[in-house]
Each structure stands twice: as C-alpha cells, then as structure tokens.
Amino acid sequence: MTKKLWFQVGVGILLAILIIKYFMEISFIFAPVIIIIKAIILPLLLGGVxxxxxxxxQRFLEDRNIPRWGSILFILVGLVVVLGIFISIIGPQVTKQVNNLVDNAPTLARDFDVIKDKLLRQKEDLPENLQKSIDSAADSLQTIAVNFSKWIVQFLQSFFQAIFLLVLVxxxxxxxxxxxxxFAPLIYNFFSGERRDWVKKTLSDIDNVLRSYIQGQFLISAILAALIFIxxxxxxxxxxxxxAIFALFMxxxxxxxPWIAVAPALIIAYMDSPKLVIGVAIVTLVAQQIDSNLITPNVMGKSLDIHPLTVITIILAAGNIAGFVGIIVGVPVYAVGKVIVRNIYEQRRKIKHAATKNVSG
Structure with a gap:
C-alpha cells in the first residue's frame, strides 16, 4: 500500500499541513526574515515583469552581435525615452480629466443616489420572489464591492510603502x-544524472510559462485598452x-x-444619457469578442491551458488570502505549480515505464 500513488500523496499532504502548523507556531522566530522578504518582494516582482x-x-539585439552591455544600455535608454514621451503626451490629458472628475464628483454622487433610489422604488412593484433575488444579488454585489475596496486599499498601502524601495527595481x-x-544553472547544478535533467527541464518550462503569461497579458491589456479608448x-x-487607463490595469x-473595468464606464454613461449605456455595452462586447476570438488565442495560444472556471476560483481564493496582490499573481503562481506537478507526474510515469520494461525484459 505504501507504494500506491494515492497513499504517497496523502502522506505528503499531511506532512505539508503539519509543517505549516508548526511553522505558524514558531513564526515569530522568522519575523526578521519575513520583514526582509516583504521589503524586497514588490521590487523583485516589478524587476521580473x-x-x-x-x-x-535584448534577444533581438544580441542575435545581431550587439554585446550584452550594449543591449542593456539600449533597453534602459529606450524605457526612459518611452516613459518621457508617454508622460508628455498622456500626462496633461490625464491631469485635465482627473481635475474634471474631482470637480464633478459631488454631482456624480448625487446622480448615483437618485438612480439607486429610483431602482429601489421600482423594485417594490415586482413579485416577492424577484424582490428577494434582487436583494440577494445586491448583497452579493455589496460584499464584492467591499472586498474589492479592501483589496484596492491594501494595494495602495503596499504601493506607497514600496515607493521608498523602488530604487531596488x-x-x-x-x-x-x-x-x-x-539563474537556472545555480539550481540544477546541485543535482546529477536524470534528476538534474528533470530540474533543468522544469525550470525551463517555468520560465516559458512566466514569459508567455507576462508578455501575453500585457500585450492583450494594451490592445484591449486601445480598442476601448477608441x-x-x-x-x-x-x-x-x-x-481606458483603468481598463488597461484591470x-x-x-x-x-475586463468586467470590473466596464463598471465605472457604465455608471458614467448612464448619468450622462441612458442611451449611452447601450453604446458602452456594445463597445465592451465587441472588444471582448475580438479578445476572445482573435487576440488571446494568437497571443497566449495553449501556453497556460487553464479553464475559465479554474481562473475564477484561483482569483477569488488568492484575493481572500493575499488581497489585490494575490489577484494579480494568483494565476501565474498556479500556472507554475501546474508545470511542476505535470513534470513530476511525467517523471514518475517515465520511471514506472522503465521499471516495467526492465521486469518484462
């Protein structure tokens, strides 16, 4: 029985739970280490992105015989130039719209209250069962809104705390x-033989998954934001x-x-003209269809291969565990874990097949 996979997995889970339990009980010993990790994690993540x-x-430049220092210098100068151009072009418009939004905030708040009261009055004319469904949906939306607000606050707190550490980026x-x-040789050189080959392959797969996810997600976000802005x-x-900038980050x-990103647009459109809501909905629907059918399949391909229901579950769980940062990193962390588990399974199957072949031989 001890050789059965289910038994070994069960023992592994129990050991992991025990390790976590005893680690939590003596976590105060590791407090200085945890503080240091928290201090460098955001700059490290931003540097990795x-x-x-x-x-x-860099690969394009070095393939054309440009030395490493030259490619790094070109990238740094290019980033500074792009950032400068972006700020000079977008900055004044963003400042103007932010000032307008701040000036109109009291009016928007009053309009929103009027809309809310109107909807609540209309709700009383509906059947009782439908009223209960609306109340339940409203409670759910309120809970999501409260949690999302908490995530935003946590993110802003972490962001402003990390401003002083951005010199590390x-x-x-x-x-x-x-x-x-x-980086990879520093890890797989500790091993030898087949185990070394397995670790090397696993690290390469992790690198490919992270590269595909980060590059693909940023490219998709930029294209969607441009479509929405137009x-x-x-x-x-x-x-x-x-x-559009809010949509870029969401x-x-x-x-x-994308569905979170469209919420403020629908509210602003409704306060301006109810007919405009239809236009915003159409723009969002068209952008989402272009993304689902053209952009994501060609950019991401099958690099992640994660079911949408799994994505939703990961995001909800990661948000409850680590707030807004958890929402951002939940899917790539899951993708990395999936790569590791898949490689472990393939390695075990390979070993089992080799053992069976030797016995039959």
Missing amino acids: LYYMTEPI PFFFIFMLKDHEK GYLILGLQYALLL NLVPFIG
Whole structure:
C-alpha cells in the first residue's frame, strides 16, 4: 500500500499541513526574515515583469552581435525615452480629466443616489420572489464591492510603502538582464544524472510559462485598452482616457478584470444619457469578442491551458488570502505549480515505464 500513488500523496499532504502548523507556531522566530522578504518582494516582482517585457528586445539585439552591455544600455535608454514621451503626451490629458472628475464628483454622487433610489422604488412593484433575488444579488454585489475596496486599499498601502524601495527595481532589472542565463544553472547544478535533467527541464518550462503569461497579458491589456479608448472616443464618453487607463490595469486580472473595468464606464454613461449605456455595452462586447476570438488565442495560444472556471476560483481564493496582490499573481503562481506537478507526474510515469520494461525484459 505504501507504494500506491494515492497513499504517497496523502502522506505528503499531511506532512505539508503539519509543517505549516508548526511553522505558524514558531513564526515569530522568522519575523526578521519575513520583514526582509516583504521589503524586497514588490521590487523583485516589478524587476521580473520588466525583464520578461524587454527580454525579446535584448534577444533581438544580441542575435545581431550587439554585446550584452550594449543591449542593456539600449533597453534602459529606450524605457526612459518611452516613459518621457508617454508622460508628455498622456500626462496633461490625464491631469485635465482627473481635475474634471474631482470637480464633478459631488454631482456624480448625487446622480448615483437618485438612480439607486429610483431602482429601489421600482423594485417594490415586482413579485416577492424577484424582490428577494434582487436583494440577494445586491448583497452579493455589496460584499464584492467591499472586498474589492479592501483589496484596492491594501494595494495602495503596499504601493506607497514600496515607493521608498523602488530604487531596488532597476537593480533587480539590470541584474536579470545581465545574468539571467546563470539563474537556472545555480539550481540544477546541485543535482546529477536524470534528476538534474528533470530540474533543468522544469525550470525551463517555468520560465516559458512566466514569459508567455507576462508578455501575453500585457500585450492583450494594451490592445484591449486601445480598442476601448477608441470606442469611448467615438461615443463621446466623458473621461475616456481615464477609463481606458483603468481598463488597461484591470485587464491584467484574467477573466474578471475586463468586467470590473466596464463598471465605472457604465455608471458614467448612464448619468450622462441612458442611451449611452447601450453604446458602452456594445463597445465592451465587441472588444471582448475580438479578445476572445482573435487576440488571446494568437497571443497566449495553449501556453497556460487553464479553464475559465479554474481562473475564477484561483482569483477569488488568492484575493481572500493575499488581497489585490494575490489577484494579480494568483494565476501565474498556479500556472507554475501546474508545470511542476505535470513534470513530476511525467517523471514518475517515465520511471514506472522503465521499471516495467526492465521486469518484462
């Protein structure tokens, strides 16, 4: 029985639970280490994202015999130039729309209360069962809104706390560009034989998954934000640029991000003209269909192969565990874990097949 896979998995889960339990009981011993990890985790993540976003440029340059230092310098100068152009072009428009939004905030709040009261009055004319369904849906939406607000606050707190540590981002970024080929050998060189080959393959698969996810998700978000911005401009929707920028960041959250991004656009459209809501809904639907049928299949392909229901479950669980940061990193962490588990399964099957072949031979 001890050789059965289900028994070994069960024992492994029990051991993991015991390790976590006893670790939590003596966690105060590791408090300094946890503080250090929390201090560097955000700069490390941002440096890693920048690396995966610019690695294709570095590879392109070095394939044309440009030295490593030259490719790094080109990327750094290019990032500064792009950021400067972006700020000079987008900055004034964003500032103008933010000021308009702040000035109109009291009016928007009053309009929103009027809409809410109107909907509540109309609800009383509906059948009792439908009223209960609406109340239940409203409670669910309120819970989601409260949790999302908490996630946003946690994210902003972490962000402002990390502002002082952002000087580490260029350090991690440059270090990754300079020595990224050395990271994997530092790990798999501790092993030998077939185990070394397995660790090497697993690290390579993890690298490919992270590269595909980060590059693909940012590209998809940028394309969707551009489509939404163009659509909102055609409709004449207020704060089109702000809403598109909000959509750019929300689209980084897989599956549910685009639906979160459209919520403020629908509210602003309804306060301006109820007919405009139909236009915003059409723009969103067209953008989502283009994304689902053209952009995502060609950008992501089958690199992740995660079912949408699994994505929703991961996002909800990660949000409850680690807040807004958990929502962002939940899917790639799951993808990495899936790669590791799949490689373990393939290795076990390979060993079992070899053992069976030797016995039959």
